[in-house]
Amino acid sequence: MGKLPQDTILFKMPNWMPGYYQLMDYAKAVENLVIKDEKGRNISLIKVRNNAWRLTGVKNKPLLLSYDIKTAKQFVANSYVDSAHAYLIPGNSFLYVDGFLNTPISVSIQKPVNWKDIATGLEPVNGKTTEFTASNFDILYDCPVLLGNLEELPSFNVGEVEHRFIGYQMGEFDKVAFMGKLKKVVEAAVSVMGDIPFKQYTFIGIGPGQGGIEHLNNTTVSFSGKSLNTATSTNRMMNFLAHEYFHHYNAKRIRPLELGPFDYDQGSKTNLLWVSEGFTVYYDHLIVKRAGLIDAETLLSNFNDKLNAVENNPGKRHQSLIQASYNTWKDGPFGTQGEDPNKTISYYDKGPLVGLLLDFEIRQATQNKKSLDDVMRTLYWQYYKKESRGFTDAEFQQTCETIAGKSLATIFEYVYTTKELDYATYLGYAGFKLESKPTDGKQAQKIKITREANPTAQQKAILQSWLGE
Ligand SMILES: [Zn+2]
Structure with missing residues (x-):
């Protein structure tokens, strides 16, 4: 009333x-x-x-x-209600x-x-x-509600901020070990930004299924303890939780100008989902490595998957990252549901690769004194903390160029156009090279990132700091 x-x-x-x-x-x-x-x-x-x-x-x-x-x-x-629980x-x-x-x-x-x-x-x-x-x-609208007979896992504090995990039908698994791993993930994410912007954070497990959605002080995630049965599926789950958690910075606070206040009628269209989603994928990969949950080879194999997804998609010749971002409303969340899926790409695949190239370019240009982490921190402190607003496309590029101390026009061509990515140059800065297996034309091309036999001192330094070793 x-x-x-x-x-x-x-x-x-x-x-x-x-x-x-x-x-x-x-x-x-x-x-x-x-x-x-x-x-x-x-x-x-x-x-x-x-x-x-x-x-x-x-x-x-x-x-x-x-x-x-x-x-x-x-x-x-979607909201969902049955006789035992409700997800609003x-x-x-x-x-x-x-x-x-x-x-x-x-x-x-x-x-x-x-x-x-x-x-x-x-x-x-x-x-x-x-x-x-x-x-x-x-x-x-940023706070879903889960009701029913729920289970709470043992919470942990990072920087005096309590992090909780509450879920529905989570099943049996080693809950103490799982929360120990999640704590390392949260610590690695927080150490990128050096600030925790809420009093409490809640991971809300909505039951078995797929997908998660980020919010300011919580995330709703499809979750089942069964996903923790093998090392591979555990890694995938930790990547997923790192992703949703890192979003409270990147997407919710470090955000394009268009993503707030929201247009609840038309949708808030932006060119920058390759940053909000793509860089969150980039960081979920890195965070799990920096948290000590995977080794360097597993990290590289995660990037190999992205590389093969991008290079084997014919859409790479038709759609740029900014077009994929803006058009997601009609192309579908992974660029696969539009009128012609062979002419679209996914910013979840190409976004993290451009993030990787940009990170290595900044490290190379600054003798490894700066990195993409500095870009993310600057965006957070300048636009979220100081100005309480999002940034424009131009302000994003400017921030990257200020940190790098040089023009990044070449890298941004990979964002604004469909130009082929020059992996060899940028990966070379960290002592990586590409190997690709010849194919008979029917099977997808297999590309692999491998290490140079004799890296220079600067290549070694960039690699080590990137890996968090
Ligand atoms: Zn996401």
């Missing part, structure tokens, strides 16, 4: 959620929408768009809305009033009595377990 100072208002449901750059038409799930005044009389409302309903004659009147949300598909970017995507659940996204919100949850737990990044009201607040709708 709330009062508004306007005679005509629009109630709206977001068409997407930040972190998942696809139009979801969440309003489709709204059923039985009824609005009553303080005397319990129905107020008529007119649906004016797929996601908007108009009311008139409501100035300063208390209003009570009720509606159902139909949930059908269990997926990280706020953008898929809560209407907002057009023009009032900055309004503070209180959330009260009534759950079945036999569901004991709630996990969310929302701020709890003092002493209450089912009441929360959000300072505005951007915060509300």
